[in-house]
Amino acid sequence: xxxxxxxxxxxxxxxxxxAGLLVKQANRFQSRITLHKEGKTADAKRIFAVMxxxxxxxxxxxxxxxxxxxxxxxxxxxxxxxxxx
Amino acid sequence: xxVLNGTGVFGGIAFGxxxxxxxxxxxxxxxxxxDINRELSRFEKAKHTAVAQLQTxxxxxxxxxxxxxxxxxxxxxxxxxxxxxxxxxxSIIKTRQVNAEFAVSETENHFRRMFSAMExxxxxxxxxxxxxxxxxxxxxxxxxxxxxxxxxxxxxVAADDLAPSETVQLDxxxxxxFVTRLGSQTSHTAILSRTRNIPAVIGLGDALKEEYNGRPxxxxxxxxxxxxxxxxxxxxxxxxxxxxxxxxxxxxxxxxGLDNVTRDGRRxxxxxxxxxxxxxxxxxxxxxxxxxxxxxxxxxxxxxDYPSEEEQFRVYRSVAEKMAGKRVxxxxxxxxxxxxxxxxxxxxxxxxxxxxxxxxxxxxxxxxFKTQLRAVYRASAFGNVAxxxxxVISVQxxxxxxTLAAQVRQxxxxxxxxxxxxxxxxxxxxxxxxAVICDLLAREVDFFSIGTxxxxxxxxxxxxxxxxxxxxxxxxxxxxxxxxxxxxxxxRQAGIWVSVCGxxxxxxxxxEAFLRMRLDELSVSPPCILALRKKIRETDLxxx
Numbered sequence: 001x002x003x004x005x006x007x008x009x010x011x012x013x014x015x016x017x018x019a020g021l022l023v024k025q026a027n028r029f030q031s032r033i034t035l036h037k038e039g040k041t042a043d044a045k046r047i048f049a050v051m052x053x054x055x056x057x058x059x060x061x062x063x064x065x066x067x068x069x070x071x072x073x074x075x076x077x078x079x080x081x082x083x084x085x
Numbered sequence: 086x087x088v089l090n091g092t093g094v095f096g097g098i099a100f101g102x103x104x105x106x107x108x109x110x111x112x113x114x115x116x117x118x119x120d121i122n123r124e125l126s127r128f129e130k131a132k133h134t135a136v137a138q139l140q141t142x143x144x145x146x147x148x149x150x151x152x153x154x155x156x157x158x159x160x161x162x163x164x165x166x167x168x169x170x171x172x173x174x175x176s177i178i179k180t181r182q183v184n185a186e187f188a189v190s191e192t193e194n195h196f197r198r199m200f201s202a203m204e205x206x207x208x209x210x211x212x213x214x215x216x217x218x219x220x221x222x223x224x225x226x227x228x229x230x231x232x233x234x235x236x237x238x239x240x241x242v243a244a245d246d247l248a249p250s251e252t253v254q255l256d257x258x259x260x261x262x263f264v265t266r267l268g269s270q271t272s273h274t275a276i277l278s279r280t281r282n283i284p285a286v287i288g289l290g291d292a293l294k295e296e297y298n299g300r301p302x303x304x305x306x307x308x309x310x311x312x313x314x315x316x317x318x319x320x321x322x323x324x325x326x327x328x329x330x331x332x333x334x335x336x337x338x339x340x341x342g343l344d345n346v347t348r349d350g351r352r353x354x355x356x357x358x359x360x361x362x363x364x365x366x367x368x369x370x371x372x373x374x375x376x377x378x379x380x381x382x383x384x385x386x387x388x389x390d391y392p393s394e395e396e397q398f399r400v401y402r403s404v405a406e407k408m409a410g411k412r413v414x415x416x417x418x419x420x421x422x423x424x425x426x427x428x429x430x431x432x433x434x435x436x437x438x439x440x441x442x443x444x445x446x447x448x449x450x451x452x453x454f455k456t457q458l459r460a461v462y463r464a465s466a467f468g469n470v471a472x473x474x475x476x477v478i479s480v481q482x483x484x485x486x487x488t489l490a491a492q493v494r495q496x497x498x499x500x501x502x503x504x505x506x507x508x509x510x511x512x513x514x515x516x517x518x519x520a521v522i523c524d525l526l527a528r529e530v531d532f533f534s535i536g537t538x539x540x541x542x543x544x545x546x547x548x549x550x551x552x553x554x555x556x557x558x559x560x561x562x563x564x565x566x567x568x569x570x571x572x573x574x575x576x577r578q579a580g581i582w583v584s585v586c587g588x589x590x591x592x593x594x595x596x597e598a599f600l601r602m603r604l605d606e607l608s609v610s611p612p613c614i615l616a617l618r619k620k621i622r623e624t625d626l627x628x629x
Contacts, residue, residue, distance in 0.1 A: 006628050016214070017153070020160040047163040048170060048196065051211065054203055058395060071346050 001075035015058040031067025097284030098327035099262035106244035116184040130227040193219035217248035232626040237276035262304040348625040354606040367611035375412040377608020378586040397460035405468025416473040443476035465505035478518040515539035520568040525578035537587025
């Protein structure tokens, strides 16, 4: 399993549009990708779950990636977050 | 005449008849079903049709409003395909043996409640998206075709609020304005209004009654008012306002994209003064060549505690990115005098205009100053950023400010945080002292920005807040103009650039004089930019 932490810097947090992009990105991979925030978790491939997590700007999220393509998936997710959130 | 008050979203005046938006709301009945599989497959089929429709809407919206706004339909697709949503519908059909319509409606309520309960107001509004998506599926199940609404003549569209799919399907050539009971600045109606330049007034509440349907009205998107059955004088006033607006807009269209150059070829930069992140839009709309003055105070006012480095960084970065390589001059904290904030713990002063303010606060509280400088330098990695020190009266002050800036750069370098090595530092010339010793100050910095408002007040010893002094106030006083000329000349001799960023910059009777002085830049409020451009393009310095 791969794990990394990312602090959201987008002023609006993970709201609808970036949540959509994130889900789209996560669905490209086989691995199970989970977001963790303050004890709550969300499946990164599900839009309602990601939106419900309501990640605001300045909040750290832990991303765990588990599966066959976890190496590439983790790297891609981290790059995506840095570029978009 | 009836007058209703709401919030204007996009400035503009529209005359027309009110037309209430009709929806085919279908009543959902709970039916007990025997054939569960039939209901499951009805839902599955309706879902597929809905996803395909959303694809069409996405492509329409992409053409009309761009990727940013079209994305909402992709999100609607994701919502429909979200296993959480589908499983809920399916499990309601199975466990309660009910029709697909009822199951979708129940699921909709469940997910809407989830969003409605969220703290973030933006997220709360996403409940409307859940409704929009569910209504689409319900419409398909009821076999009612969701065709675009057609109006015979252009109308003012009235509604509670409009869903994204509704706004996209409207024939925009027939929409004069939007008026809604609900809605906020982030609602879809508001976004459409801004991107398509359609006047809109939102948040009118229950005062917007269905009985007004078909009546003539005027929408004033500037004041957020609508007048139903307007009387003669209101109609005349609104017609005049509309004409003025149209003149302004046609001026804008004519002048947009043109150079700020005189007939004989002298060029000058015309930039925007902004006070917040949201002003950037107006700066770009009016074709600003940069931000000549970004007043950073707004970050510090109307709040309980100091803004963090991170918060400031985000704002500066966002402005720098939006200006896309054009220079953004950030004036460091200019608090004190008439701009105060409780948490600073500033003592009350007999004479605050001449008191503890701006750079004087920053130099005695370096921690505060360095936080801001760190944020500015970090933002410099994302655009063209410059720093401007306000209220300077001595060379010493500039050197101390520069030392702190150097410390910040060193710290960032040590931490491996990226920043631009070309961040220019400048001094605001707004005290007579700074103007008179500007030759000495010019050796220390990369540019000057002449703040005429304070320079006039301090030179003439005349308080601008005191209305009784109006007869004595003369912004063209020779003392002021001589100081400006002196500063521009010395700056040119020293080889640094110089700008005028106060109200005098927008004073068209001085434009020619400024051009003759060979001023490098004028920075004015965004709505003044194009009028200034017009004046510059009409000027011929080879004559007279």
